[in-house]
Amino acid sequence: MQAGRGVLIVGEASNGGLGPTTAELLAAGRALLRDLEGELTVGLVGHNLAMAAETAIQAGADRVYTVDDALLQDLPADLCLSALAELYQTVTPEVILIARTAWGREVAPRLAGRLGVGLLQDCLEVGIEADSGRLTALRPVCGGNFLARVRCTGSPQMAALRPQTYAPLTPEPGRRGEVVAVPVALDASQVRARVVRRVRHEHSGVSLTEARVVISGGRGLGGPEPFRDLEELAGTLGAAVGASRAAVDAGWVPGYWQIGLTGATIAPELYITVGISGASQHMAGCSGAKVIVAINTDAEAPIFREARYGVVADWQAVLPAFMEAVRSL
Numbered sequence: 001m002q003a004g005r006g007v008l009i010v011g012e013a014s015n016g017g018l019g020p021t022t023a024e025l026l027a028a029g030r031a032l033l034r035d036l037e038g039e040l041t042v043g044l045v046g047h048n049l050a051m052a053a054e055t056a057i058q059a060g061a062d063r064v065y066t067v068d069d070a071l072l073q074d075l076p077a078d079l080c081l082s083a084l085a086e087l088y089q090t091v092t093p094e095v096i097l098i099a100r101t102a103w104g105r106e107v108a109p110r111l112a113g114r115l116g117v118g119l120l121q122d123c124l125e126v127g128i129e130a131d132s133g134r135l136t137a138l139r140p141v142c143g144g145n146f147l148a149r150v151r152c153t154g155s156p157q158m159a160a161l162r163p164q165t166y167a168p169l170t171p172e173p174g175r176r177g178e179v180v181a182v183p184v185a186l187d188a189s190q191v192r193a194r195v196v197r198r199v200r201h202e203h204s205g206v207s208l209t210e211a212r213v214v215i216s217g218g219r220g221l222g223g224p225e226p227f228r229d230l231e232e233l234a235g236t237l238g239a240a241v242g243a244s245r246a247a248v249d250a251g252w253v254p255g256y257w258q259i260g261l262t263g264a265t266i267a268p269e270l271y272i273t274v275g276i277s278g279a280s281q282h283m284a285g286c287s288g289a290k291v292i293v294a295i296n297t298d299a300e301a302p303i304f305r306e307a308r309y310g311v312v313a314d315w316q317a318v319l320p321a322f323m324e325a326v327r328s329l
């Protein structure tokens, strides 16, 4: 494999615009370039990418490469791989960063396989090791109980980052950069899996992963009904409602409410947990929260090690008073 230069962000376009994780990866890539030489480029595959490409420049990219084709409209993994492999040959970066979104989870390992290199998976932070100049990353292991520092050995060096672990750079509306269309002859017969139906999560109000305030309930709520109280409180606060896996597994709330290692990753300004013990697998999804508030009857619950403010009490006593106070404010 030839030695590359710079950082290639495998970006994502959504609804004609740039997906939020691409701006986060640009911040990570820009930080890496303090210790690497070369440009910060974004590779976009999909269809009608002009606006997303422009936004990527404003979000910090020096150059954007696009493979824009109607066949890529639904992002079929097989064709995306051909397009990404071609982008790699065009850009020849030293480092490739991709977000660990649903699409990223599908294509990142396959792209690594195609390039014959390893992939640092589920990274919370990436850096360049001073002595070796290799890409290193911090990633949760053993169900989130430990963090391991791992290092890339192949070339190009490749990492998949967990969403919401880097704050995007401040966008610069007048920023200029080149957008390069990469011609790739795609073969529709290569598609082995097709999207047959898309099911949208019905949710009114704020999305869990973008909310500035999130209120979550756990097994300590005792059943599905108290989640209606959390929804009411969330409505007053302009917040989103989440849950622990125990509440999801009990069938009290839908699976897409789950926060944690095997659920959503959130990074709100304020995270209020009610009847959640704070197991490491739950905390793996909310370690980016700025302020955690916990309501729990057990003073020894691990959540109190993470919470800035805690109430050791039955939620049934605390929540009505809290809701009243919020309403009056």
Ligand SMILES: Cc1cc2nc3c(=O)[nH]c(=O)nc-3n(C[C@H](O)[C@H](O)[C@H](O)COP(=O)(O)OP(=O)(O)OC[C@H]3O[C@@H](n4cnc5c(N)ncnc54)[C@H](O)[C@@H]3O)c2cc1C
Pocket (backbone or CB within 6 Å): 143, 217, 218, 219, 220, 221, 243, 244, 245, 246, 247, 258, 259, 260, 261, 262, 263, 274, 275, 276, 277, 278, 279, 280, 281, 282, 285, 295, 296, 297, 298, 301, 313, 314, 315, 316
């Ligand atoms: C591979 C793997 C992946 C996992 N992924 C996830 C994940 O993504 N997300 C996740 O959440 N979990 C995940 N888990 C499960 C995790 O280990 C915990 O089992 C789970 O988070 C516990 O949920 P909980 O805190 O609601 O329940 P519990 O641990 O049972 O805690 C309930 C809490 O409520 C308190 N309580 C009880 N009654 C009241 C009351 N009346 N008022 C106030 N507090 C009360 C109790 O003191 C207790 O601390 C995973 C586990 C594994 C092995």
